[in-house]
Amino acid sequence: MALLSQQLQRFLLNPVDSNSCSKITHRKNLLIKDRGRCCSAIAIDASSASLTGASGIRWGSTKLQGPREEMEDDVVVLRSDDLDGFLFAAVFDGHAGFSSVKFLRDELYKECVAALQGGLILKGNDFDAVRKALEDAFENADTRLINWLETTGDETESGATATAIFIGSNMLYISHVGDSCLVLSHSGKAKVLTNPHRPYGRNRVSLQEIRRIREAGGWISDGRICGEISVSRAFGDMRYKTKKNEMLQKGVEEGRWSHKFISRVQFSADLVIASPDIYQMAFGSDAEFLILATDGLWDYINSSEAVTFVRNQLRQHGDIQQACEALAQVALDRGSQDNVSIVITDLGRTDWQTLALQQPNFMYELGQAFATIGRLKSEFYTINDSETHMTLHTRSHT
Incomplete structure (x- = not known):
């Protein structure tokens, strides 16, 4: 819920930093199942920490356990031939155990590929067909997950949210269940692309x-x-x-x-249902990057601040993986009590070295703080x- 910069948080709350670990391990063609404090994301066919895809798209991904006793998040980033040129990424946020996340990490992508007939339906640019395919994929994955939980008897009360994205050269598809969030930076301005599924609030x-x-x-x-x-909305449960x-x-x-x-x-x-919200978006010339993250990030950093932070990181060094890790660390430094998982996608349309650094707008953030208090x-x-x-x-x- 907190939407404030460090400067403003010190002004209002004087927060205490949390200790954390930010070491990320990457392996080619391996899924690292480290259940310790820090874990790596799945990175298929990745030769470095920064994945490069079609049309110069670059990926960075990270997840930190934070102060939680268990790591119940996971991240999937895939570059393969299954989706006919589209790239896939997803974040999963589990509760009441890791079992549902473990299943979805391995199976949701397969269901999506089958329902989308590889990338054929995505390439057809028929939104109704894409929506029906992804709804079927999520429903099938949920049914299979519940059957699997009942059969194994392992953490039968577990559940998980999932937000998956499919990125083409000029098109984005989103399939969203739960309270993770996807944000687009266009010319330095943040645009929130998903809505949280929560049973409270007046929105x-x-x-x-x-x-x-x-x-x-x-x-x-x-x-x-x-x-x-x-x-x-969640899988399992x-x-x-x-x-x-x-x-x-x-x-x-x-x-x-x-x-x-x-x-x-x-x-x-x-x-509780696993029916996803499906969105389609064409990238304009001003589209810069996407931030996909679990609520462990967004409860402590607002979308505008996250965009400014990542933009400045890329302007300084251009390393998308380093920017991703730094953003996750900021959430922990501000006292996030949740697991934090992030995928950042640089769409390859921006020459970061030519951009001036953005300065935080303290008065704007102060206004945002009081607006947040009122909204809460x-x-x-x-x-x-x-x-x-x-x-x-x-x-x-x-």
Whole structure:
């Protein structure tokens, strides 16, 4: 949630830096499964830390565990012939264990390639066809994941968000589930390309999610579905899909609600879904780079500040991997309590050496800070769901 520069944070909060590790390991044609404090991203056919793709596109990727006890994020960056010239990247943010992320890291790309008929549908530039293919891919991956969790019995309550991007020479496709975020820099200005799926807030997407959950028979308490999960779209999470009744009974056993309460609950659909938002965007001449990251970054750095930071990094040294690692480190230095995973894509259209450094606008950030404080007051409104709320909820549907 914090959207402030270090200068402004010192002015308002005087934050304390966190210790972290920023060493990144890369191997050609290997997936490094280091569950320690720092891990590398998957980098297929990569001969260096900075991947170079079609039309001069360069990639940097990193992930840091931060102060969390477990690393539940992962990053995939792929350059292959499967998508007929399109490049693929995704970030995954897990919860209640790493199992869902582990499955998606290995399988979501395969589902996308199959649904997109390689790159044939992407090349056809038919958005309706692309949207249908990616919706099918995400649905199939979720169904397979739930079956796999039930079969293995490993971290059966685990879930994961996923935001995947497909980049061509002049076109971008996004398939998004959860609360990670993708930001485009165009001429130094930030453009947010995704909306978080969260069951709180007064923005259009949040209100739609709240309405969908209630119509499915669920409720929101303290900004969480059934008082437990704060993201409304995710893979896995079978207790809010195929195991909803078992979730209710477990709540009774744990004393979180009564038999009388659950007798009034009538589910008509899944509370958490893996249906993605699909976006298409043509790159203009002013498109510079993309930042795709989990909420461990965006809760402490706003989109404009992240764009300015990366832009200055590229102006100084031009190393996309170094810029990526530095941005992740900033989030930890500002006190991020979450795993931080980032992919930065330089679209190869900018001569960084010719650009002047951008200076932080302190007054602008101060205004942003007070706007954020005001927005948080409204976004963290919650309806205290109880038996009384459920009675009102039921009546609203009669």
